Amino acid sequence: MTTTKKPADLRSARWFAPDDLRSFGHRSRMMQLGYSEADFMGRPIIGILNTWSELNSCHSHFRERAADVKRGVLQAGGFPVELPSLSVDESFTKPTSMLYRNLLAIETEEQIRSHPLDGVVLMGGCDKTTPGLVMGALTAGVPMIYLPAGPMLRGNYAGQKLGSGSDAWKYWDERRAGNITEEQWQGLQGGIARSAGVCMTMGTASTMTAITDAMGLTLPGASSVPAVDSGHQRMAADCGRRIVDMVWEDLTPDRIVTEAAVRNAAIVAMATGCSTNAVVHLIAMARRAGVDLTLDDLDALGRTTPLVANVRPSGKDYLMEDFFYAGGLRALMKQIEDRLDLTAMTVTGKTMGENLEGAKVFNDDVIRPLSNPVYREGSLAVLRGNLCPDGAVIKPAACDPKYHVHEGPALVFDSYPEMKAAVDDENLDVTPDTVMVLRNAGPLGGPGFPEWGMLPIPKALIKQGHRDMLRISDARMSGTSYGACVLHVAPESYVGGPLALLKTGDIVRMDLPARRLDMLVDEAELEARRAAWKAPDPRFERGWGWMFSRHVTQADKGCDFDYLERGFGPAAGEPEIF
Structure with missing residues (x-):
């Protein structure tokens, strides 16, 4: 260890070391807690x-x-x-x-x-x-x-290795399809987080x-x-x-x-x-x-x-x-x-x-060599296009490759409750080519940017044996999730981003190799929709949510508060001690 500080240089010394009334108070209160000066001084x-x-x-x-x-x-x-x-x-x-x-x-x-x-x-x-x-x-x-x-x-039930989150989504779909009994569901519930x-x-x-x-x-x-x-x-x-x-x-x-x-x-x-x-x-x-x-x-x-x-x-x-x-x-x-x-x-x-130095792999199927990766590219891809001019994110390795290039009609939901009710309707007008869309679920619209982005597969498709489809939202997704889910669409629909202009039946095209996500709608029509769009009511009128709503940045900027970023101004120094 190379020592560059002495006890007198410690930050805490400015609280405890001076021979003044304020430091007397600090030392006295430490003694009130049962400590002696030998415990904390120097x-x-x-x-x-x-x-x-x-x-x-x-x-x-x-x-x-x-x-x-x-x-x-x-x-x-x-x-x-x-x-x-x-x-x-x-x-x-x-x-x-x-x-x-x-x-x-x-x-x-x-x-x-x-x-x-x-x-x-x-x-x-x-x-x-x-x-x-x-x-x-x-x-x-x-x-x-x-x-x-x-x-x-590791989770475990009936000899199966269970992964929290991932297997919850998987077996929930099977239960919705009628393939899981109540007894099995309870067993999974008790075994997935041990x-x-x-x-x-x-x-x-x-x-x-x-x-x-x-x-x-x-x-x-x-x-x-x-x-x-x-x-x-x-x-x-x-x-x-x-x-x-x-x-x-x-x-x-x-x-x-x-x-x-x-x-x-x-x-x-x-x-x-x-x-x-x-x-x-x-x-x-x-x-x-x-x-x-x-x-x-x-x-x-x-x-x-x-x-x-x-x-x-x-x-x-x-x-x-x-x-x-x-x-x-x-x-x-x-x-x-x-x-x-x-x-x-x-x-x-x-x-x-x-x-x-000295680090080794002991199982090269778990940690693969570069010559035999799980997926040739990395975990994430960023899309841009007229649906997400400031970007959107997808996890290519976790979705069915057939959706890497896909075109289909949008089915648009304005809220999570609306979407949740619709997906359990076995008569929902939906096909495997349909592109499910949830909006008003971003940093401001959610509120708070909730993990709603892994939209459930409609029950009508589950019963036909389908387990993936293209889904788009301005929400996030649990890190344990999977599927062809486009997330973090920016700017979000709540602030008037292009996702707010999409209508059910519009054709949406995703081209993952080209990193594109677009709605195939004429620009003049989009301008007319933009002119007719009205901002939603505020989510918060007071408290933390009010503060959050006025200062949070969009997904592409990290959703920090604007006044906390480095460019806003210098950080406050150590408080003066009087």
């Missing part, structure tokens, strides 16, 4: 930002992991303090956890700025907690390390922790360790030990999250079969770090990065536990290291290349 004070909640099953083990982190901090000579943070859980939050990602980012930034913290350990994992915590910590600027929750154990931890598919949670790992913000390979593996406890303690050294080294996030680190993260995301949600979160994280990552950048990387992680939903056979046993993220990155910038700095104080 030691790095480490904030443990814990997103544990009794309504967040992904983080149900975080009480114990916080204790493991504290053990590591104390062993390294630091002083740990745990701060509860907003637990943006995916399972129970309505209308969508995405509505609150930026609230977690704001809370994280202000928790760090306003308290005597020299460094922080960020404890997250469930979908929005990773970007929310990282976005806030990047702006706050103190040394930080990310502790991923880890994936849960332990603490995030979804064990390569959904949004594992995608975002892998991105953070590849960005250099976790201990090497930490994102792959299963939540209930004893190695996860050891990793948590390692995080506590390492953050103390990072404080003395003054290893701040601006030295880690560079353009090279962001590019590494994007390439790794493509190679893993990442969630489409990665687009929104990675762009937002990059912009917080001052890196101008665009949809076009991601599409270019998607065209040249093969998918090598054979993990559901983009892969066919395996889950995150299998990925871990096959070598985990370090092994995958070793497979593609010639595409990465190995000089990028990481939280270890070493380069990415040094962190990957």
